[in-house]
Amino acid sequence: MIKFTNVTKMYRKGRVHALNNVSLFIGKGEFVYVIGPTGAGKSTFIKLLYREEKATSGIVEVNGIQVNKIRNSRVPFYRRQIGVIFQDFKLLPKKTVYENIAFTLEVIGKHPRLIRKQVLSILQLVGLDDKAKAFPHELSGGQQQRVAIARAIINNPSVVIADEPTGNLDPESSKEIMNLLEEISKRGTTMIMVTHDRQMVNTFKHRTITIESGYVSNDTMGGGYNDNLQTW
Amino acid sequence: MIIYRLGKHIKSALTGIFRNFWMSFSSVTAVAVTLLLVAIFSILSLNVKSFMGSIEQNISIRVMVDNAYDTKQIYDPKTKKDPLGDRIRSISGIEKVEFVSKDEEFKKYVKLTGEDNSLYERFKNKNPMLNVYKVTLKEGNNDYEKVSKEIKKMDGIKDVNYGTGGIHKLIALFNQVSNVLIFFMVALILLAIFLISNTIKLTIYNRKTEIQIMRLVGASNGYIRSPFILEGIFIGILGAVVPTVLVLLLYGKILATYSNGFFITSSLQLVSMHDIQIVALALFVIGGLVGMLGSILSVSRYLKS
Ligand SMILES: Nc1ncnc2c1ncn2[C@@H]1O[C@H](COP(=O)(O)OP(=O)(O)OP(=O)(O)O)[C@@H](O)[C@H]1O
Ligand SMILES: [Mg+2]
Numbered sequence: 001m002i003k004f005t006n007v008t009k010m011y012r013k014g015r016v017h018a019l020n021n022v023s024l025f026i027g028k029g030e031f032v033y034v035i036g037p038t039g040a041g042k043s044t045f046i047k048l049l050y051r052e053e054k055a056t057s058g059i060v061e062v063n064g065i066q067v068n069k070i071r072n073s074r075v076p077f078y079r080r081q082i083g084v085i086f087q088d089f090k091l092l093p094k095k096t097v098y099e100n101i102a103f104t105l106e107v108i109g110k111h112p113r114l115i116r117k118q119v120l121s122i123l124q125l126v127g128l129d130d131k132a133k134a135f136p137h138e139l140s141g142g143q144q145q146r147v148a149i150a151r152a153i154i155n156n157p158s159v160v161i162a163d164e165p166t167g168n169l170d171p172e173s174s175k176e177i178m179n180l181l182e183e184i185s186k187r188g189t190t191m192i193m194v195t196h197d198r199q200m201v202n203t204f205k206h207r208t209i210t211i212e213s214g215y216v217s218n219d220t221m222g223g224g225y226n227d228n229l230q231t232w
Numbered sequence: 233m234i235i236y237r238l239g240k241h242i243k244s245a246l247t248g249i250f251r252n253f254w255m256s257f258s259s260v261t262a263v264a265v266t267l268l269l270v271a272i273f274s275i276l277s278l279n280v281k282s283f284m285g286s287i288e289q290n291i292s293i294r295v296m297v298d299n300a301y302d303t304k305q306i307y308d309p310k311t312k313k314d315p316l317g318d319r320i321r322s323i324s325g326i327e328k329v330e331f332v333s334k335d336e337e338f339k340k341y342v343k344l345t346g347e348d349n350s351l352y353e354r355f356k357n358k359n360p361m362l363n364v365y366k367v368t369l370k371e372g373n374n375d376y377e378k379v380s381k382e383i384k385k386m387d388g389i390k391d392v393n394y395g396t397g398g399i400h401k402l403i404a405l406f407n408q409v410s411n412v413l414i415f416f417m418v419a420l421i422l423l424a425i426f427l428i429s430n431t432i433k434l435t436i437y438n439r440k441t442e443i444q445i446m447r448l449v450g451a452s453n454g455y456i457r458s459p460f461i462l463e464g465i466f467i468g469i470l471g472a473v474v475p476t477v478l479v480l481l482l483y484g485k486i487l488a489t490y491s492n493g494f495f496i497t498s499s500l501q502l503v504s505m506h507d508i509q510i511v512a513l514a515l516f517v518i519g520g521l522v523g524m525l526g527s528i529l530s531v532s533r534y535l536k537s
Contacts, residue, residue, distance in 0.1 A: 050448075072453075073452075073453060076447075076450040076451055076452045076453065077450060077452075078450070079447070079448065079449065079450035080449070080450035084448050090441065090444065090445055090448070092441060092442060092445065103445070104445070104449040106240065107446045107449060107450075107451035107455055107456075108449060108450050108451055108452075108455075109237070109452075109455070112236060151449070155449075155450075
């Protein structure tokens, strides 16, 4: 459950208005696209969700928690309920696939004995069980993104946020990633995905929120780009 | 579990040190030079303090009474009357006046030369010493010359002397040297902290992605910071190794060479190895603290949550 109430985000002491008075609701298990021209405020919207940035005003609520009110020292614990995926994968180049995923469990203090089992089963889920010992540079872009997804969902987060997860991928790999994200969403995980990929939005139909110059300009259930509305 | 985690942090701290080898090396060197200075300074001042303790009596003014002088004027242990002593006491700036009979003086002298008591027995009737008043000045009053002159004017005084000018010069010299040393120490400690914080900054920079990911997946701030703080502490402790070894070896040598004490008398003893071991321990603590401070500087600046 995600709820924005009159959320405004400004940067540089008010000189940049990234989000203006945004109010919206996203239910548990929903799959939502966030689209809009460059600089519109999409990444900002996402950063507010995982508390990378704090709203200037308004209320951001996730699973009943007011995100703005979380103390800095508690933010790490909040983040454990949220999986984040990026365009550039953000894998550690000197660690193997297995180590990259295990690392995220180590740093939150999971017992080493539990880690192995969990990592192997999540690798199976994303279809990379044969690549555990490979290094990121030995994988295709799509495979690297699957490692990143495995890492994001290993703690069973209630929300997964993806900022242009297919931005660096060819259409074929993008489709595979989409299938994987939909699969995860079907298990009850709320999925929020920022994308520029018109074809994908039109093929895999989901609720689509359009942000333009910091405002929500469109929010359609059936989804899809509307070439009359979205001319960018 | 805690040990497992600590092991992880230690490993990554050591990795950090070796990855920026030259930065770490210069930091360790700075700490080492600093601590060497700290060690020299502490050993010097420990010894000077202990010297001063043993030569304290030399700093008091010795008033020697003429043997021909009226014995009724000097201290009488039976009646406790002490007219000459009282006259000296009336001078301002005097802490205490103590009478030492020539008999006691002779005993002390015999003991000091290391001769056995037979010398005393043989010569006690031809005692060459004089009756003495030992005058100690109030703290802060260093005008030995003025007080001495005043006492010398009195009747029955054969001679007055105080320490030797050398002792005062020595103290003054030591104070100057310690000021210079303290200045360098502070400067070097600052330099060491600066270098360490730069080394840590580099490590933080090298691990940017790693830190970013730790943040994303919810590693606690303490977890993220620990290896960097540890790295600083390790650098500081590494810096303490060389000065400690040097100090223990060299001081051991010096002690062996001067085991019979300095000069003619054995009263001037160097402080024992035990004190130096405490100094060595302190070096490690200071090294660790300096390292910790350096890394906290970087960590708080570059790992803002
Ligand atoms: N840290 C920041 N400091 C100042 N301005 C920022 C900061 N982050 C974003 N902005 C500005 O806020 C606005 C919204 O940025 P945001 O990154 O949310 O856009 P976006 O919709 O994700 O764009 P893109 O599609 O190019 O990724 C832009 O004008 C951007 O320049
Ligand atoms: Mg963006």
